[in-house]
Amino acid sequence: MSSALTSTVLYDTPGPRARARYRAFGVLSLLGIAALLWYAYDSLAGAGQFAAAMWDPFQYTAIQQRILDGLQSTLTAFGLAAVLSLALGSLLAAGQLSDHRPVRAVAKAIVQFFRAMPLLIMIFAFYHSVFATSPLWALVTGLTLYNGAVQAEIIRSGVNAVPRGQGEAAYALGMRKTQVLFTILVPQAVRSMLPTIIGQLVVTLKDTSLGFLITYTELLYAGKLIASNTSTPNGYPYIPVTIVIGVIYIGMCLALTALAKWLEARGRRGANRRTTAAA
Amino acid sequence: MGILFEDGNFALFRAGFLQTVELSALSALLALLLGTLLAAFRVSPVPALRVFGTVWVNVFRNTPLTLLFFAVAFGLPRLDVHFSSFVFAVIALGSYTASFVCEVLRSGINTVPLGQAEAARSLGMNFGQTLGLIVLPQAARSVLGPMSSVFIALPRNSAVAGAFSVSELFSVQGTLTERGYNILSIFFWLAAAYLLVSAVVAVIFRLLETRLAVAR
Numbered sequence: 001m002s003s004a005l006t007s008t009v010l011y012d013t014p015g016p017r018a019r020a021r022y023r024a025f026g027v028l029s030l031l032g033i034a035a036l037l038w039y040a041y042d043s044l045a046g047a048g049q050f051a052a053a054m055w056d057p058f059q060y061t062a063i064q065q066r067i068l069d070g071l072q073s074t075l076t077a078f079g080l081a082a083v084l085s086l087a088l089g090s091l092l093a094a095g096q097l098s099d100h101r102p103v104r105a106v107a108k109a110i111v112q113f114f115r116a117m118p119l120l121i122m123i124f125a126f127y128h129s130v131f132a133t134s135p136l137w138a139l140v141t142g143l144t145l146y147n148g149a150v151q152a153e154i155i156r157s158g159v160n161a162v163p164r165g166q167g168e169a170a171y172a173l174g175m176r177k178t179q180v181l182f183t184i185l186v187p188q189a190v191r192s193m194l195p196t197i198i199g200q201l202v203v204t205l206k207d208t209s210l211g212f213l214i215t216y217t218e219l220l221y222a223g224k225l226i227a228s229n230t231s232t233p234n235g236y237p238y239i240p241v242t243i244v245i246g247v248i249y250i251g252m253c254l255a256l257t258a259l260a261k262w263l264e265a266r267g268r269r270g271a272n273r274r275t276t277a278a279a
Numbered sequence: 280m281g282i283l284f285e286d287g288n289f290a291l292f293r294a295g296f297l298q299t300v301e302l303s304a305l306s307a308l309l310a311l312l313l314g315t316l317l318a319a320f321r322v323s324p325v326p327a328l329r330v331f332g333t334v335w336v337n338v339f340r341n342t343p344l345t346l347l348f349f350a351v352a353f354g355l356p357r358l359d360v361h362f363s364s365f366v367f368a369v370i371a372l373g374s375y376t377a378s379f380v381c382e383v384l385r386s387g388i389n390t391v392p393l394g395q396a397e398a399a400r401s402l403g404m405n406f407g408q409t410l411g412l413i414v415l416p417q418a419a420r421s422v423l424g425p426m427s428s429v430f431i432a433l434p435r436n437s438a439v440a441g442a443f444s445v446s447e448l449f450s451v452q453g454t455l456t457e458r459g460y461n462i463l464s465i466f467f468w469l470a471a472a473y474l475l476v477s478a479v480v481a482v483i484f485r486l487l488e489t490r491l492a493v494a495r
Binding site for chain 1: 322323324326328331337338339340342343344346347349350353358359360388393395396397400405406409410411414421435436438439442443449452456462463466469470472473474477
């Protein structure tokens with residue numbers, strides 16, 4: 001957050017000699033980066049990856065439609081998983097904060113178990129056992145269970161970070177447990193943890209690409225279909241497809257991250273200065 | 280549940296398990312080295328290196344791991360880069376995890392008190408010495424917690440390699456499924472093995488934390 005601060009404290013304000021040295025380093029590293037980029041460009045061009053025929057397919061409406069369909073499937077899985085994991089997360093967080101020991105123990109066990117399981121294994125297990133005909137639901141169930149457990153931990157730590165006085169004041173006003181939790185603690189917790197929650201949503205979005213491995217026709221799978229069905233004089237356009245799909249994914253994730261950053265900046269401003277450390 | 284101990288399954292399972300451990304360990308090593316280098320780039324006085332580090336982290340942190348594996352497995356051979364699928368997996372997993380290591384280390388650098396770097400500078404240390412001898416060792420100690428979650432996630436992520444023709448633990452699943460065993464018992468043992476790896480990593484970090492934690 002205060003990277004500007006540290007990056008200036010790690011070295012003195014450069015004098016004339018240091019400036020010259022930094023400039024020399026700068027030129028050297030620029031040369032190194034340029035060499036790296038040129039090497040990448042050269043090997044791509046050498047393999048004919050920049051040939052017009054490689055990129056032509058992206059002008060066809062059928063191919064564009066396929067990418068859009070893939071994108072839509074990705075967003076469907078993401079939307080379902082996001083909503084369901086947040087719901088499950090709130091439920092499990094409420095369970096972990098319960099006054100009843102058995103409820104607490106069960107919620108804690110569920111959270112620990114699903115946080116520790118490899119997501120891919122869960123998705124495959126669901127695909128092979130329950131949702132053999134519907135990879136979408138295998139993917140969404142796996143994503144929901146894993147991310148729900150993580151969101152539960154985030155929400156719980158947010159609730160615990162709300163100052164004790166808030167809950168005590170609410171009890172003093174005669175509110176019941178549920179009222180205190182849902183009208184006093186959770187709104188404040190969600191506000192302070194929103195950047196972290198969105199950060200986890202970015203992970204959810206990225207993990208939808210695991211659907212590729214269970215033949216769910218999401219973005220990456222659509223890309224593979226395009227690449228393996230288009231024959232050009234220079235071979236199949238796997239690299240152009242990877243670049244296009246990668247740009248789409250990075251764009252979506254950066255947009256979500258930007259939203260989180262904006263919310264964080266908004267939350268810091270004004271009366272609500274309390275920020276909790278990211279988990 | 281007893282399928283693990285029937286006709287030669289155990290040897291298959293053990294081979295997959297060892298491959299997973301090897302893959303995770305090598306990727307962890309690559310991620311640690313590359314991540315530290317990137318963190319140094321991101322706080323360095325040279326703008327070109329800072330930009331390089333930032334771009335690397337933003338690209339690799341926002342790319343799904345499956346896409347990275349896809350790019351490495353289908354893309355690199357087309358550029359006449361030919362390695363075994365194991366090496367490809369190490370490259371993909373290592374460079375992906377490196378971006379997370381870099382961000383964790385960088386947040387650790389922010390927790391080191393300003394006086395430390397100032398004292399180092401006033402002793403006449405240059406940037407490399409300040410960072411390498413004074414700041415990074417303290418930063419690494421203070422971020423052992425977040426670092427442990429990065430390295431606990433690594434073996435779990437390595438399961439994706441199994442789908443890209445590395446014969447590790449997860450791909451054992453395919454073989455066993457073909458042999459017609461009960462799905463649930465296969466996944467029971469797989470889950471147990473991955474949980475074991477995660478637990479070992481967690482214990483290692485717990486030990487490191489108790490030995491190295493800084494009392495402030």
